[in-house]
Amino acid sequence: xxxxxxxxVEAVWRIESARLIAGLARVTGDLGLAEELAQDALVTAxxxxxxxxxxxxxxxxxxxxAKRLAIDAHRRRIVYxxxxxxxxxxxxxxxxADEIGRAIDDAxxxxxxxxxxxxxxxxxxxxxxxxxxxxxxxxxxCGLSTxxxxxxxxxxxxxxxxxxxRAKRTLAAQSVxxxxxxxxxxADRLASVLEVIxxxxxxxxxxxxxxxWMRPALCEEALRLGRVLAGMVPDxxxxxxxxxxxxxxxxxxxxxxxxxxxxxxxxxQDRRAWDRLLIxxxxxALQRAESLSKPIGPYTLQAAIAACHARATRAQDTDWARIAxxxxxxxxxxxxxxxxxxxxxxVGMADGPAAGLAVLDAAVNRGELGDYPLAHAVRGxxxxxxxxxxxxxxxxxxxxxxxxNAGERKVFTRRAAELAAPEVSAGCRPPGS
Amino acid sequence: MRYLVLLxxxxxxxxxxxxxxxxxxxxxxxxxxxxxxxxxxxxxxRAGSARVQVAxxxxxxxxxxxxxxxxxxxxxxxxxxxxxxxxxxxxxxxxLHADRWPGWSGQADVVKVMGPEDFGPPA
Numbered sequence: 067x068x069x070x071x072x073x074x075v076e077a078v079w080r081i082e083s084a085r086l087i088a089g090l091a092r093v094t095g096d097l098g099l100a101e102e103l104a105q106d107a108l109v110t111a112x113x114x115x116x117x118x119x120x121x122x123x124x125x126x127x128x129x130x131x132a133k134r135l136a137i138d139a140h141r142r143r144i145v146y147x148x149x150x151x152x153x154x155x156x157x158x159x160x161x162x163a164d165e166i167g168r169a170i171d172d173a174x175x176x177x178x179x180x181x182x183x184x185x186x187x188x189x190x191x192x193x194x195x196x197x198x199x200x201x202x203x204x205x206x207x208c209g210l211s212t213x214x215x216x217x218x219x220x221x222x223x224x225x226x227x228x229x230x231x232r233a234k235r236t237l238a239a240q241s242v243x244x245x246x247x248x249x250x251x252x253a254d255r256l257a258s259v260l261e262v263i264x265x266x267x268x269x270x271x272x273x274x275x276x277x278x279w280m281r282p283a284l285c286e287e288a289l290r291l292g293r294v295l296a297g298m299v300p301d302x303x304x305x306x307x308x309x310x311x312x313x314x315x316x317x318x319x320x321x322x323x324x325x326x327x328x329x330x331x332x333x334x335q336d337r338r339a340w341d342r343l344l345i346x347x348x349x350x351a352l353q354r355a356e357s358l359s360k361p362i363g364p365y366t367l368q369a370a371i372a373a374c375h376a377r378a379t380r381a382q383d384t385d386w387a388r389i390a391x392x393x394x395x396x397x398x399x400x401x402x403x404x405x406x407x408x409x410x411x412x413v414g415m416a417d418g419p420a421a422g423l424a425v426l427d428a429a430v431n432r433g434e435l436g437d438y439p440l441a442h443a444v445r446g447x448x449x450x451x452x453x454x455x456x457x458x459x460x461x462x463x464x465x466x467x468x469x470x471n472a473g474e475r476k477v478f479t480r481r482a483a484e485l486a487a488p489e490v491s492a493g494c495r496p497p498g499s
Numbered sequence: 500m501r502y503l504v505l506l507x508x509x510x511x512x513x514x515x516x517x518x519x520x521x522x523x524x525x526x527x528x529x530x531x532x533x534x535x536x537x538x539x540x541x542x543x544x545r546a547g548s549a550r551v552q553v554a555x556x557x558x559x560x561x562x563x564x565x566x567x568x569x570x571x572x573x574x575x576x577x578x579x580x581x582x583x584x585x586x587x588x589x590x591x592x593x594x595l596h597a598d599r600w601p602g603w604s605g606q607a608d609v610v611k612v613m614g615p616e617d618f619g620p621p622a
Contacts, residue, residue, distance in 0.1 A: 076583065078587060
């Protein structure tokens with residue numbers, strides 16, 4: 067097949083597959099079957115388009131083909147049932163096909179937005195393991211192949227396929243219906259959906275370098291899903307909060323790795339390389355989250371913190387006092403050792419290193435963070451800023467020993483070396499990028 | 500990956516049919532809901548534009564209109580995974596014109612915006 071044809075088929079698939087799967091899932095009531103029918107339609111396109119040419123309306127073509135496959139599947143199932151029931155009252159096949167076809171037409175024409183929303187909620191159903199939720203979401207909503215999912219998660223294609231099969235089996239075994247959660251369960255289920263999207267984003271964002279385009283592409287996929295969800299659930303602040311957080315984090319992509327692929331800390335990033343369009347979109351999404359006059363949650367708070375950095379054209383312009391107070395609220399709604407660590411950094415910047423060390427000590431004394439490499443790096447930084455270079459260097463050494471990320475290790479080792487060399491003065495380097 | 504689509508064309512002398520404008524709005528809403536359309540806007544006719552140019556080391560400013568028959572009409576910025584996908588959205592957009600505005604001719608140039616992926620993996 068020519069590359070151009072394959073690319074055209076893939077492009078149409080990317081644009082249409084989620085709607086196709088969602089429509090088919092409502093008609094068949096079975097997400098697994100819907101996904102297979104949609105895949106079969108894709109395979110048919112890949113077989114027929116190279117010789118017959120790309121149809122004038124490729125999206126409509128895929129829909130029609132999937133519909134025909136659904137009718138066939140439905141008919142087989144009915145014939146099978148009839149045989150089981152040994153009912154002899156036969157109907158002419160084409161009448162049945164027409165009838166089903168009309169029902170499918172009606173179903174596919176309506177509620178496209180609702181169907182997509184159902185698809186998002188079903189793929190991220192809490193009955194599934196986290197990895198299955200992620201794999202099913204990438205497959206059904208992003209149109210990724212099992213091979214691409216494998217590449218993105220650094221697992222074999224067979225493993226990725228197994229996750230999807232397991233997900234479909236679990237949905238069938240637990241009789242999970244293809245429907246929206248009832249209002250009482252909505253908040254929990256939405257949290258699960260947001261978690262899946264943010265997990266996908268972070269998988270791409272924390273990838274060490276761009277050696278494989280699939281991993282950075284996960285960030286774009288998660289962002290796209292977030293934007294889609296925000297359009298469908300516009301009254302939930304946390305949806306906009308998550309979108310804002312991802313837009314602002316993604317805006318730093320070009321600045322957060324150095325020439326040799328090493329991570330560049332937030333304070334050291336060349337802010338001219340930040341993506342202004344994404345920052346603008348992120349700030350707008352944050353404003354939508356805050357303007358809903360409903361209680362905000364951890365995503366919106368983290369976005370508000372990210373926004374403080376995004377608004378500062380120079381690192382020294384950062385509103386650390388506001389960041390420190392946002393961390394107090396975040397620690398309240400979403401208590402975690404890492405939040406405390408970040409709060410220690412913010413307090414250290416806003417009120418001086420001694421105040422930051424006090425927050426850090428309190429967290430460490432609670433038994434948290436003991437062997438967490440970044441905790442040692444933060445302590446090293448706070449100590450360096452209070453003039454205690456010797457002890458600071460030791461903590462950077464310890465951080466370098468503990469981290470499993472080669473890029474981070476390089477940064478920590480360099481800091482330790484700089485601190486050991488008396489003529490080099492250390493700057494302010496809070497962690498996080 | 501981002502693609503900038505720049506639409507240029509020649510007006511046939513009739514105003515754009517309302518059903519074309521409606522279809523364009525619908526397609527834009529669809530692409531926005533799909534999370535791929537980052538930004539789009541129409542552009543004023545070039546009669547009201549200006550050109551700042553450097554030639555032979557000399558800087559000059561010229562006010563429009565310019566001699567070219569084609570006008571810039573609009574731009575759209577997409578975030579998609581391949582050029583083929585940006586082409587597919589643009590094809591749908593152009594098909595709306597072909598179906599609804601007899602006599603119109605124009606072109607949509609699909610240009611990749613340089614991104615981090617174009618700078619190659621770190622050494």
